[in-house]
Amino acid sequence: MNFPRGTRGGGIGILHKSHLKLENRTFQETFEYALISNSSCTLNFVVVYRPDPSGVNTSPFLSEFEEFFSNVDLLSGRTLVLGDFNIHCDLPSKPEVKQFCTILSSMGYRQLVDVPMHRLLRTLDLLIVKDNETLVSEWDINPTYYSDHLIINCVLDVTRVMISKTFRVSRNFKAIDHQIFATDLAEKINSVLEQGHINVNDLVKGYNNACLNVLDTHAPVKSKPRSVRYKPKWYNDNVIKARRERRRYERRWRKTGLDADYQIYIDAKSTAADVIVREKSNFYKNKFADCTCSYKDIYKTVNEPLNVSGNVLPDSDTSAELANNFCEYFVGKVNKIRCELDMYDPCSSNSTTSHENQSVVSCIENQSVVSCNLFDFQLITEDDLCKIIAKCPTKSCPLDPMPTWLVKQHLETLAPILTAIVNVSLSSGVFPAELSKAVITPVLKKPSLDRNLLSNYRRSQICRLWANLLRKWFLLRSPITSMSMSCRIRTSQPTKFLTVPRLRLPVSRMTFLGLLTTSVPFYF
Structure with missing residues (x-):
């Protein structure tokens, strides 16, 4: 819908296919218009509405319309101008109608409608095309008055947009024989453990390869074409x-x-x-x-029936361009926060931070002094690991080599290597590089905000199961549980910090563990 107004009636409403894109909506002094183009800009629709000019001089409209039409003529591709112009084209002897037709002919356009379109038998709704184009192959009038105006039906001489096809990639998990699957999986896992990896990254890589190899054998990835066609669920x-x-x-x-x-x-x-x-x-x-x-x-x-969807994204020509724009924005935000934290000096009165980072600085300044010993992290046992995984929700991250529900079903087979990954990570003080990756989804902060402004989006990320497993084990069995509680108390949405001040660590080996929630917009 176009711009609201305080008076009754008028305006532009557009219902269009998703492959067309609304380029511009502008309100002029005497009329308003909306421009809609296809993705390749080979076809343009310009919808015009002019309010009732009763008792108003038409000269401003004609001069403004001439300037507007000169810009329309510069559009690439074929153009169709249509709408309610509120000018009596059925009376060609009127001076304003003559001047209007002169503007069209001087730019190589013609007007097609020559029958009354209003209850008062006036021709107010127009179809305008170029003289040398056959964009409108035929048109007719619907004789039913749904309002004061009749409906114009026109057939366009354009190539029909084919239904786009996508390929759905999936695995047939129902075809798995779980007894044979468990045997093959145990063989692969034991071969990885027998290699005696000391590096946690090599251990994670071996686990991923083992799971994927067994899955590819019992439930290989299949790609099936699927037509993108909207069909409501109630459509029976x-x-x-x-x-x-x-x-x-x-x-x-x-x-x-x-x-x-x-x-x-x-x-x-x-x-x-x-x-x-x-x-x-x-x-x-x-x-x-x-x-x-x-x-x-x-x-x-x-x-669902209200068409309320959380998947709101800015306008963009390609998905790759949109992803790059969000990547640049979030990386820039990370760099800005890091620079301000590096330059911040609590002893100096000249230190300044942006308004959005005041909560970060306040959290650092007001942190409580906690003194405790932390010489090493408590290692996890297979029983503790199985209890934690059993309490985890069954949702999975697309980056996981195996879905969570399948991991729970074969947890007895996977428990040794998962325990080894967690313990090697804690004992070496190295967080696996593969587990630091996550799937990022931009989410609009409020439905009323401008969806084309990147600063109105926050990050929502889905981490891998084992990244959450490490975090939960540390919070459950850490000797500094008071500081994990301070993380929950000292919260500034959407950023949460776990502060670790004044820890007695061995001088020869210092370890720092930073735990970030899924709403944190940057990494340390």
């Missing part, structure tokens, strides 16, 4: 049948033009609408009845 056979009947009677009426066939078409259209409303209502009633015990499912169900 009853709706399909009602819509087919409506379309059949419409074709008959347009072919014969009889009033009886028109009345049959109107009845079929009303019946199809009732069927859609009934089926949609029954679908959501049943869905609400199935999720009465989960508030999360209830909110998810409510957001």
Whole structure:
């Protein structure tokens, strides 16, 4: 929808396919317009609305329209200008109509509509194309008055956009024989442990390769083409049948033009609408009845018919460009925070920080003094590891070599190597490089914010299972549990810190463990 106004009526509303992109919405002094183009900019639609000019001089509109149309003529590709111009083109003798037609002809355009389009038998709604183009192959008028204006139906001479096909990559986990799978997995895991890796990165790499090799044998990756076609979940056979009947009677009426066939078409259209409303209502009633015990499912169900989606992203020509833009923004934010923390001197009154980082500095200044001994980290046993994993949710990170539910099912086989990874990491003071990777999803902070402004987005990341496992084990069995509690108390959303002040560490070997939550927008 275009810009709201305090007065009644008017404005621009556009319903378009997702492959078209709304380029511009502008309100001029005497009219407003919206420009829509396809991805390759070979086809442009300019929708124009001019408010009722009763009692207003038309000269400002004509001069402004001439300047506007000179810019429209510079657009690449074919252009169709349409909308409610509120100018009486059915009266060609009027001076403003003559001047309007002169502007069009001087730029090589022509106006197609030559029949009344208003209840008062005036031609106000126009279709404008170039003289040397056949963009509009045919057009007609819908004789039904849904408002004060009639509807123009036009057929465009353009290449039909083919339904894009994507390839779905998946594994058939149902085909796994878990007894044979467990035997092969144990063989691969034992071969990795027998190599006696001291480096935790080599151990993680061996674990990943072992899991992937066994999975590729029992459930290989398959790629299947899938057409991207939107189909609502409530769209069932009853709706399909009602819509087919409506379309059949419409074709008959347009072919014969009889009033009886028109009345049959109107009845079929009303019946199809009732069927859609009934089926949609029954679908959501049943869905609400199935999720009465989960508030999360209830909110998810409510957001679906309201078209409330969390996957809001800025406009971009390609996915790679959008990903690079977010990467540059978040990296720049990291560098800015690091520079301000490096330059901050609590003893100097000249130290300044940005408003968004005041909470970070406040957390550092107000940290409590905790004195305790930390000579090494407590190692984990297989029993403790199995208990922690059993309490973890079954959600998985796309970077995990094996989904979490499958890990839980074969935990007895995987427990030795997972225990070895955690203990080698804690004893060597090295966090595995592979586990520091995560899947990042930009999330708009508030629905009311501008989605094209990158600063209005925060990071939401999904870490690997073993990265969360290390964090949970440290918080559960760390000798400095008081400081893990201070992490929860001293919180500044969306950043959380675990402060480790005044620890007695061996001089010959100093270790620092930084634990970051999924909402932290930078790494140390």
